Amino acid sequence: MEEIITQLSNFIAAKILKQPKRVIAAAEPLISSGLIDSFSLMDISLFVEDTFGVRIEDTELNADTFDSLEQLAKLIMARQ
Amino acid sequence: MTTLAHLIHKNYQTQPQKTAVVLQHAGKDDLPISYHDLVSGSARYANLYASAGIQPGEVAVLILQHGADLVFAFWGAILHGAIPSIMTFLTEKLSPERYRADLSALIAVTQPAAIVTYPEFESDVRSALKDGDTVREVLLTSQLEAESDPEFDQLSGLTRPPEEIVLLQHSSGTTGLQKGVALSHRAVLNQLEAYTRALALTEADVLVSWLPLYHDMGLIAGFLMPILSGNTLVLLSPFDWVRAPYKLFQAVSRYKGTLSWLPNFAYNFCAHKIRERDLEGVDLSSWRVITNCSEPVKWESHQAFYQRFQKYGLRMNALQCSYAMAENVFGVTQTPLATDPVTDEIDRESYINERIAKSPVDGKPTLRMMSSGRALDNTRIRILSEAGFDLPDRVIGEIALQSDCMLTGYYHRPDATEKALRDGWYLTGDYGYTLNGEVFVAGRKKDMIIVGGKNVYPQDLESLAYEVPGIHAGRAVAFGIEDPEAGTEEVVIVAEVDTDDPAERQKIADALRRHISQNSAVALRHAHLVDSKWIVKTSSGKTARSANREKFLQEIERT
Numbered sequence: 245m246e247e248i249i250t251q252l253s254n255f256i257a258a259k260i261l262k263q264p265k266r267v268i269a270a271a272e273p274l275i276s277s278g279l280i281d282s283f284s285l286m287d288i289s290l291f292v293e294d295t296f297g298v299r300i301e302d303t304e305l306n307a308d309t310f311d312s313l314e315q316l317a318k319l320i321m322a323r324q
Numbered sequence: 325m326t327t328l329a330h331l332i333h334k335n336y337q338t339q340p341q342k343t344a345v346v347l348q349h350a351g352k353d354d355l356p357i358s359y360h361d362l363v364s365g366s367a368r369y370a371n372l373y374a375s376a377g378i379q380p381g382e383v384a385v386l387i388l389q390h391g392a393d394l395v396f397a398f399w400g401a402i403l404h405g406a407i408p409s410i411m412t413f414l415t416e417k418l419s420p421e422r423y424r425a426d427l428s429a430l431i432a433v434t435q436p437a438a439i440v441t442y443p444e445f446e447s448d449v450r451s452a453l454k455d456g457d458t459v460r461e462v463l464l465t466s467q468l469e470a471e472s473d474p475e476f477d478q479l480s481g482l483t484r485p486p487e488e489i490v491l492l493q494h495s496s497g498t499t500g501l502q503k504g505v506a507l508s509h510r511a512v513l514n515q516l517e518a519y520t521r522a523l524a525l526t527e528a529d530v531l532v533s534w535l536p537l538y539h540d541m542g543l544i545a546g547f548l549m550p551i552l553s554g555n556t557l558v559l560l561s562p563f564d565w566v567r568a569p570y571k572l573f574q575a576v577s578r579y580k581g582t583l584s585w586l587p588n589f590a591y592n593f594c595a596h597k598i599r600e601r602d603l604e605g606v607d608l609s610s611w612r613v614i615t616n617c618s619e620p621v622k623w624e625s626h627q628a629f630y631q632r633f634q635k636y637g638l639r640m641n642a643l644q645c646s647y648a649m650a651e652n653v654f655g656v657t658q659t660p661l662a663t664d665p666v667t668d669e670i671d672r673e674s675y676i677n678e679r680i681a682k683s684p685v686d687g688k689p690t691l692r693m694m695s696s697g698r699a700l701d702n703t704r705i706r707i708l709s710e711a712g713f714d715l716p717d718r719v720i721g722e723i724a725l726q727s728d729c730m731l732t733g734y735y736h737r738p739d740a741t742e743k744a745l746r747d748g749w750y751l752t753g754d755y756g757y758t759l760n761g762e763v764f765v766a767g768r769k770k771d772m773i774i775v776g777g778k779n780v781y782p783q784d785l786e787s788l789a790y791e792v793p794g795i796h797a798g799r800a801v802a803f804g805i806e807d808p809e810a811g812t813e814e815v816v817i818v819a820e821v822d823t824d825d826p827a828e829r830q831k832i833a834d835a836l837r838r839h840i841s842q843n844s845a846v847a848l849r850h851a852h853l854v855d856s857k858w859i860v861k862t863s864s865g866k867t868a869r870s871a872n873r874e875k876f877l878q879e880i881e882r883t
Contacts, residue, residue: 261837275417276417277417277838277841277842278417278840278847279841281846282566283593283810284847286593286597
């Protein structure tokens with residue numbers, strides 16, 4: 245779980261926020277806070293599929309399905 | 325003389341069973357609406373406006389999401405003779421307080437008589453209303469009477485003169501909402517006549533669009549034009565498209581789509597963010613014109629798009645360009661049919677420093693400009709110097725235009741209207757140059773930022789920045805920088821702060837990012853905090869956005 249969160253955090257910090265040194269806390273809200281905008285949701289979906297082999301459907305790309313790294317990591321683990 | 329109401333009435337009479345709109349919604353079956361059902365559904369809204377006492381010529385603001393109610397409420401307003409204005413819907417990231425403030429700003433200037441929304445959104449809308457403002461009715465989608473055949477002699481929209489204002493278009497943010505572009509029936513119809521000629525539009529054309537209807541490209545090209553011309557329109561939700569861009573391609577394939585409009589970033593987005601499995605069996609050979617419009621057009625974006633989708637039958641000469649703006653209803657230029665947009669390789673240094681598009685100099689860096697096409701046959705274009713004189717080919721100046729489809733004015737804003745028009749010419753605030761009748765757009769005189777096709781005013785973003793604890797009024801600057809990978813602009817805010825503690829700065833940067841996201845239509849990509857005295861001011865103490873952009877670019881290049 246820790247490992248997945250770190251990988252997700254590194255990816256989001258470097259590719260989406262363009263602040264590679266930024267650490268994202270596991271419980272920090274991502275979508276509802278506006279930290280991740282809708283144009284970046286596809287990036288997360290592609291990254292998760294390529295890295296962890298887990299599919300996230302397009303209807304799941306919203307804060308109801310996951311809004312933090314913790315929730316996203318749980319979703320990934322449940323589907324691996 | 326015809327009006328918009330007459331045209332949809334005609335489509336109702338001549339081809340009632342033809343599909344006017346196919347609404348697509350993620351996870352649901354496609355919903356086809358015939359011209360008969362489009363007009364009867366809209367007539368119910370016309371009756372709702374009438375029974376609520378909304379007068380023809382009064383404004384109705386529509387706060388509705390992608391779906392049948394938005395379509396019917398819009399055409400219902402037209403059939404009633406009321407002036408529809410579509411406002412963006414509240415999204416999950418936008419703060420409700422900001423949304424109410426934006427709505428209040430819109431109400432104050434536009435002075436609508438009615439707002440149309442869903443029952444579950446009524447209290448949010450009412451909370452933005454103040455004593456003494458003009459809104460007399462909040463009309464709900466649940467208040468419609470049972471469906472019956474429209475009584476056309478009762479519809480006051482059919483008696484409106486063509487010079488009357490038919491609709492308002494706004495861009496987003498506090499500044500944009502206070503400048504509604506008012507368009508007459510005659511202007512809209514003149515635009516459509518010229519634009520459909522440029523496209524050689526026939527009734528067999530099928531339009532596929534995911535563009536939002538609160539934006540001119542979505543409203544005019546992706547909604548009014550196909551419905552008034554009697555075409556079939558396949559309409560996706562922008563919310564669904566951004567999460568599943570492949571749906572555009574599947575829709576084109578399934579409905580044999582022929583025409584689409586896309587902002588430049590969408591070419592990059594689609595080329596890079598669609599999985600191969602989602603394109604299985606897709607056939608794009610019917611797609612005859614895909615128009616790149618509403619933000620600077622990039623040759624590289626067309627190449628990336630073509631290379632990705634050619635194996636699905638996409639034709640290179642389907643990729644065209646347009647320069648467009650709400651003040652001309654929509655299109656100003658268009659690439660001549662079935663030709664590739666003209667490209668022009670120029671010397672980069674003289675482009676930047678002398679504002680001239682010169683031929684390349686041996687060994688020096690070049691830029692490849694892509695033409696936005698030629699002026700529509702009802703529109704004339706001039707390139708003007710600062711002093712207002714005509715400039716020759718290849719010299720960059722402000723683009724001015726004149727046509728028979730210009731705005732009536734900014735609604736209730738004679739001051740802004742007067743500023744934008746000079747001797748009957750509309751000064752666009754965009755820079756560009758001409759070459760043998762081709763128009764190349766080359767930056768903006770106004771400070772507007774265009775992100776993913778959306779216009780954003782930097783002063784709105786700066787005002788938001790001042791609301792963040794740790795950032796003082798007058799000590800932040802917002803601007804856009806090009807992101808070649810995404811094919812659009814990224815928003816930057818540079819703010820001076822007193823603290824030099826990295827952890828404190830990180831906190832302020834996070835708060836700034838969050839505040840901009842929740843209170844504007846855009847995401848902040850670069851929150852750049854600096855020491856005091858960093859921001860470049862003009863001699864009169866104003867913030868010089870372009871000078872600050874240069875300084876920022878140099879600074880990030882060094883790191």
